[in-house]
Amino acid sequence: MHDVTLVVNGVPRHARVPARRLLSDFLRHDIGLTGTHVGCEHGVCGACTVLLDGRPVRACLTFAVSVAGHEVTTVEGLADGDRLSPVQRAFAECHGLQCGFCTPGFLTTVTAFLRENPAPADDEVVEAVAGNLCRCTGYQNIVKSVHRAAELMAEEGP
């Protein structure tokens, strides 16, 4: 067993876990943050995407012990208190989700993407979300949501 401390959404969180504990399970089972969803558990679906030191990674393809000490942002860390982030509001406004299972992965992926590319073209948006599967929306409203989030962020400033 290993003592693992991660800074999750700005707060140091500790658990004693076996080396084989996936980051996705560390977040969900050990510290109770069930916002991160687990779909395929082999890196295909993107539902478990979290930000590791600000960059999107597959939580199901990362051992918690291997990233001890690093910063993780989950979907729970995107809102500012009760106020949803621009990306979250845009997804709600543009119907960028239906069942919501894939949504945490999209929100984290898009949050990091818009930080690097605040005014993306259509094909860049499609490329950015290509690693996240959604079986409900047909993606059109997700692409709209990303553009809308970019607008909101531009209006509201950093």
Next chain:
Amino acid sequence: MKPPSFVYHAPATVAEAVEALAAAGADGKVLAGGQSLIPLMNMRLAAPGQLVDINHVAGLGEITAEAGGVRVGALARHAEVEASETAFAAQPLVRRALRLVAHPAVRNRGTTVGSIVHADPAAEMPAVLALLGGSVRARGPEGERDIPAAEFFTGPMESSLRTGELAVSAFFPSTAGGTAIVEVARRHGDYAMAGVAALVGPDHARVACLSVGAVPVVVDVTEAQGDWARAARLVQERIEPEADIHATADYRRHLTGVLAERALKEAADA
């Protein structure tokens, strides 16, 4: 599914990593980005008894210009290599090929050297290393050696790395002339059904093909003398594709011919 349990080592230096690998013997595996290894473990297709995690080893993440090319350290993530101007200046094909490797979230964690060592014949980076005639630097209990790409890939997911050896870097040579890489995948970011990387220099031309053999298949097409349709036929004669659920062998052969012609043209015009 969940990965099977294993004994975890987190060495701080290359020497410690080599020691841990040598002690683990055939039971040991290196964990770098884990983007190939962890899916295999989650699906219980691999169950190494001991993992040597090199993520805490200092000095393995460097991307360095060297005489005649660029050296990529074992911990350099795909995304870092893709963004590296040093790597791009030395060998632009590396960036172009990396953009075809999985998706950004996987490239943020996965390493280029790890992809090479994984030696999947359907992957882009082994083919690029083979096309360019690059090499892998390995550190083992007996010291360091450079393994040329032509000797490195020995079978599907098999390399000539010895038990107890750690791949510390890969070297991508600069080349005179143009390069290109094209592929066809069922879904963007998936492993390609077929793909071709091409290099066209002043007096030589060759391609490396993905997914049509046990290792990346390098074919010299200099004799086609710029007739890329003829070169494509030469390539089709040389490859031995297999059928799977994604494509028949004939379809792979057809695709590889089309892609070879396309890649060679693009490289010649580059």
